[in-house]
Amino acid sequence: MNRRQLLAAAPLLAAPAIVQAQPAWPSRSVRVIIPFTPGGASDLMMRPVAERLERLLGHSFVIDNRAGGGGAVGVGAAANERPDGYTLLLTTAGPLALLPSMMANLPYDPARSFTYISLMGGAPIVCAVAGNSPLQTMADYAAAAKRAPEAVSFGSSGIGSMGHLTGVLFGMETGSQLLHAPFRGAPEAQTAVLSGTTTSLWDTAAANVGAIRSGGMRGLCVSSAQRAAILPDVPTAREAGFGNVVSLNWFMLAAPAGLPQSITERLADAVRGILAEPAIRERLDAVAFVTTDDVPQPGLAAWVQAEQTRWAPVVRASGASM
Numbered sequence: 370m371n372r373r374q375l376l377a378a379a380p381l382l383a384a385p386a387i388v389q390a391q392p393a394w395p396s397r398s399v400r401v402i403i404p405f406t407p408g409g410a411s412d413l414m415m416r417p418v419a420e421r422l423e424r425l426l427g428h429s430f431v432i433d434n435r436a437g438g439g440g441a442v443g444v445g446a447a448a449n450e451r452p453d454g455y456t457l458l459l460t461t462a463g464p465l466a467l468l469p470s471m472m473a474n475l476p477y478d479p480a481r482s483f484t485y486i487s488l489m490g491g492a493p494i495v496c497a498v499a500g501n502s503p504l505q506t507m508a509d510y511a512a513a514a515k516r517a518p519e520a521v522s523f524g525s526s527g528i529g530s531m532g533h534l535t536g537v538l539f540g541m542e543t544g545s546q547l548l549h550a551p552f553r554g555a556p557e558a559q560t561a562v563l564s565g566t567t568t569s570l571w572d573t574a575a576a577n578v579g580a581i582r583s584g585g586m587r588g589l590c591v592s593s594a595q596r597a598a599i600l601p602d603v604p605t606a607r608e609a610g611f612g613n614v615v616s617l618n619w620f621m622l623a624a625p626a627g628l629p630q631s632i633t634e635r636l637a638d639a640v641r642g643i644l645a646e647p648a649i650r651e652r653l654d655a656v657a658f659v660t661t662d663d664v665p666q667p668g669l670a671a672w673v674q675a676e677q678t679r680w681a682p683v684v685r686a687s688g689a690s691m
Contacts, residue, residue: 404443
């Protein structure tokens, strides 16, 4: 290059590099991993919210069910994705607060693998007996349980389920020892109660609403901090005098760790507004979901850690492991 060419090129060499602007998020579809089979409680929570997010943000939110390992498979898959806002995770208390006490070598770390975006609500557990049972209240239930070890049996959807652990929590609170009868799902547990082979069940309220409202079963309490709108006559365990028996299979929207704060805040604000919409609240009430503590986004990681700590002794007492 001669002197004349160098002089002509000098302004270009001195000019700052042109930085290509990143497209605004979202500029394409967003995938939401749910670590459970289709049609479950997590789907019922996420799908109406995803529909509203699509209309609000202008791009599709596609549900990707990745079941296995009690949720560990899907949660682990989400943890390994890029934190660019195009892969989200909708999970429950199980993988984040319970599995760390049940399973060694989890493929993720609840404290480090995720950016937590929004605590979206939860599914309470109901304690129910047959409609013709002599046990009319939780006081009756507690008294029967204290008469002798394993005098009262309870069914659940399986070992390590939130229903199982809530029953164990009740036993710890009352100093009684209930006999756990694990089943492969809510229908089997309900059949055992209706047939009289099991005294009671501790199981997801949504799965037992029909039997309770028809009179086939009697709901003695729900485990949430407030009553479920669809079961307004069933008191909370707190109202029944058992203040520490509080449990909720809560739903958490998260992303791989490192999600930009701008996307985190945008999603958190959008979800908060959607959950406050009367039409959405009506849909969630209809499946016995309840609202949760209003935890600000920056405090969610500490909240998850507190839940893990709270449930660890209950998991140990239950003997559940994977």
